[in-house]
Amino acid sequence: MKLCHSPTSPYARKVIVTAKELGLFDQIETFGADVSNRFVGINPATPLGKLPSLEVESGVVLFDSIVICEYMNGLTDSVDLFPGTGLDYAKMMTLHALANGMTEACFQRRFDSTAMPDGEGSPSWCARLKVSMENSLNELEARVSEFDGKLDIATIAIGCALGYHDLRFSFENWREGRPQLTAWYEEFSSRPSMTDTVPPEA
Numbered sequence: 374m375k376l377c378h379s380p381t382s383p384y385a386r387k388v389i390v391t392a393k394e395l396g397l398f399d400q401i402e403t404f405g406a407d408v409s410n411r412f413v414g415i416n417p418a419t420p421l422g423k424l425p426s427l428e429v430e431s432g433v434v435l436f437d438s439i440v441i442c443e444y445m446n447g448l449t450d451s452v453d454l455f456p457g458t459g460l461d462y463a464k465m466m467t468l469h470a471l472a473n474g475m476t477e478a479c480f481q482r483r484f485d486s487t488a489m490p491d492g493e494g495s496p497s498w499c500a501r502l503k504v505s506m507e508n509s510l511n512e513l514e515a516r517v518s519e520f521d522g523k524l525d526i527a528t529i530a531i532g533c534a535l536g537y538h539d540l541r542f543s544f545e546n547w548r549e550g551r552p553q554l555t556a557w558y559e560e561f562s563s564r565p566s567m568t569d570t571v572p573p574e575a
Contacts, residue, residue: 374401375428376441377418381572382406383476383537384438385425390529391442393566395449401427439469442526454526465527468520472530475509476537478502483541506538514551521557532561540572 378385392398406424418426419436426436427444435441446454457465482502485494513531520528535558538547548555561567 376401376403377426379406382424383533386570387438387533388425388441390566468527469530472534476534478505510547514554517553
């Protein structure tokens with residue numbers, strides 16, 4: 374399997390953490406994105422031009438991150454990162470959606486404020502994205518008891534989302550006023566799959 378990724382991408386990190394937790398990472402060859410022109414996309418393997426993508430043995434290319442993670446989960450019985458059925462499964466996936474949405478708000482806010490050509494960014498839109506990030510953090514703080522002690526795709530997504538917040542907006546200190554989420558993240562981020570994938574400063 375061939376994974377197109379970037380070490381700073383929270384979505385690619387989610388895939389790699391998943392692969393490590395499933396014991397599949399040694400079966401994956403990684404290669405970097407093409408960042409020569411971000412405005413036409415950084416991954417020519419997909420029509421969206423986004424990360425990550427996974428080319429499987431048959432040559433089929435899978436995207437995006439949640440599709441790749443669920444595909445890999447089906448390759449092994451060692452761990453089930455998509456457990457449950459019915460409402461239990463839907464609740465887990467809603468937590469995943471919350472974490473993924475916060476990550477997307479963080480990503481868009483950073484891109485709008487740093488990567489857009491002069492005069493094309495939107496301070497108002499960035500402020501709206503910050504509200505989404507804050508609301509998501511507050512929701513996670515209120516719901517820690519639902520995912521504390523669990524290892525599944527939702528907790529992996531939450532861990533990667535918080536790590537990306539630290540990478541791009543550490544000066545905003547999401548930990549302040551959120552003691553339960555802080556304690557949870559301190560424990561979860563000590564997992565080998567997380568310490569192995571800490572993004573470099575960029």
